[in-house]
Amino acid sequence: MFSNDESNNPSSNPSMQDVIDTCNHQRRTLLKGSIGVATWAAFGGMGLSTGALAKGGHGGNAAAPLIGFTPVPANTLPMTDMVSVPVGYSARVFVAWGDALSHGANWDPATEMTEAQQLRSYGAHTDGMHFFPFPAEPARAGNMHGLLVSNSEYNDPGLVHATPSYSSDEMTAERVDTQLAAHGVNVVEALRPARKGDWKIKRPSRLARRITGKTPMRLSGPAAGHAMLQTPADPSGMRVLGTLNNCANGYTPWGTYLTCEENFNGYFGTTDATFVQTPHEKRYGVSKSGFGYRWHEADPRFDLRANGQVSNEPNRFGWVVEIDPFDPKSTPVKRTALGRFKHEGAWVVVDDNDNLAVYMGDDERFEYVYKFVSARPFDKHCGESRMKARHRDMLDHGTLYAARFNADGSGEWLALVHGENGLTAANGFADQGELLIKARAAADLLGATKMDRPEWGAVHPHSREVYMTMTNNTARSAAQIDAANPRAKNTHGHIIRWREAGNRVTATAFEWDLFVQAGDSSDANPNLQGNINGDDYGSPDGLWFDRDGRLWIQTDQAGTATGAYANIGGNVMMCADVASGETRRFLTAPPNAEVTGVTSTPDGKSMFVGIQHPGEDWTAGFTENSSWPDNGANGPTTASASGPAKPRSAVVVITKDDGGVIGS
Secondary structure, eight states: OOOOOOOOOOOOOOBHHHHHHTSOHHHHHHHHSOOOHHHHHHTGGGGSOTTHHHHOOOOSOTTSOSOOSOOOOOOOSSOOSSOBOOTTEEEEEEEETTOBSSSSOOOOTTSOOOHHHHHTBOOSSEEEEEEEEOTTSOHHHHTTEEEEEEEEOOOOHHHHSSOSOTTTSOOOHHHHHHHHHHSEEEEEEEEOSSTTSOOEEOSSOSSOEEEOTTSEEEEESTTTTOGGGOOSSOTTSOEEEOOOOEEEEEEOTTSOEEEEEOSGGGGOBOOOTTOOOOHHHHHTTOOSSTTSOOGGGTOGGGBTTGGGSOOOGGGGOSOEEEEOTTOTTOOOEEEGGGOOSOBOOOEEEEOTTOOEEEEEEBOSEEEOEEEEEESSOOOTTSOGGGHHHHTTTTTTSEEEEEEEEOTTSEEEEEEOOTTSTTOSGGGTOSSHHHHHHTHHHHHHHHTOOBEEOEEEEEEOTTTOOEEEEEOOBTTSOGGGOOTTSSOSSBSSOEEEEEEEGGGOTTOSEEEEEEEEEOBOTTOSSGGGTOOOEESOBOSEEEEEEOTTOEEEEEEOSOTTOOGGGTTTOSOEEEEEETTTOEEEEEEEOOTTOEEEEEEEOTTSSEEEEEEEOTTOOTTTOGGGTOOTTTTOBTBOOSSGGGOOSSOOOEEEEEEETTSOOTTO
């Protein structure tokens, strides 16, 4: 993901460190290990035996080893420019930035990208993803044929355009349009012709498509049509062009894809010399220069003071977008009931009573964890043919909550409902629509717990425990240090987990503990060591459970294998057994690359993993660090025959040489 080290939360709400530091010594020990008997009794046991949360509670055979591979070594200096996986596995490039999705020629990376080329090609900087097997085909066929739907989070202008001086070049509408086309979502039809054959992109495909920064979309839910969403181009406040900074994702039980808008603020700016941030703009990090894209110089849609007025266009981003991957004519929908913030992802859970919740993190320092609970239950009996129609507005009606993590290991969900608990016009919320547009401010007022960059979530397939990465937060004050708990200047991050009271997603109470603190166990500084049971890693970001309950952890640390990461090496994907805590290094990435996005076929025998921004370096230049994937280190690509011209983000597909389940 694009680096986001800012903090825009001025509230005095307690941080996660404040919460943990107020615990007594015994309770702090319990948070690192098992859950106390008295606490579990107060929660009615939540349907688990004592200590089940800390032991994983996965409901399977605890004695059966989940992890069966030998870890790969860390990718330390001098770094290897490839994706490495354990002996007995193969990782091959499946699709890379610029590869044609259906028709037309693949992009030649030695040339400048154009809007026309990008609209028919895989987007830049791949991120969250999900594999949808074809529903009408037999189960076995579904493991060999499906739609790989993935995000393209952002682009690096220096790779898109043939220029060494982007920051000072004259900005043009053509450049803006090309970069908008590089963002968004990719729908790729994936086919494996034989059980042990290589995966291929099916071309042509009637389902393949790009959803970009200019694709027409619909706003729905309580904020749709609100005055704060109306613009001169869309006075209705109901229609918006495009989706941006699509980070992680989710999927629904009725077969749709959820893509999440994260650092949308970076695309806006202005040349207005009189610009002064409004409090609302400041709370979301909307600034005069943004991230340096300079789109506002050629496209007034991204000018914060176009026509001398405060622009509402930024309010139309920062949402969860629902997409039907099997209907290329369908219009994506921004679901405003899920709140507006820097959405990392959206993880859907249905409990035993068929109630449905969506768990979400706001990826910025000192921001919050959220939950949305739908107003009506999921109808699992309506039949495949009626499933999408029956649930088309499922995410438009319900209650949004922000989390408060208490010192005794309990927690509560605080409802963001207009008219309740001070969320009134007198405090800046005229109605529910404005409250959702200003979700951060509403959570501030309610006293939600400020977290260390809440990123990806994952829900255990058997216990329904929710895990969420807190990637890092080096801005935490040294005055908050407690040796038994997450750290001040939290370089390496940690993973938190919780279980709802009664295992009901509608519950407003939960129990939580810390799954792990990441770090380098060999570091001389105790603050950087962590408590990992196994191979070291830092800055956990991506998180995903496979069908058997293995927890896959992807990292977003500095990918240079220097400084605090000299021993940890470059970015990785780890595999953890949450029952034992054992963690092994499964995959290492090329230099300066992030590992982000993971999914698999239903049988768990083919895994798709995203490798984002290999070689990324805004000072030295990308090509000095990596020539992956066109160097051929992970198999041939569409450009490897002519030699690598520039590094490209790509998705690799991983299989086990004996045809078995990945990780076993």
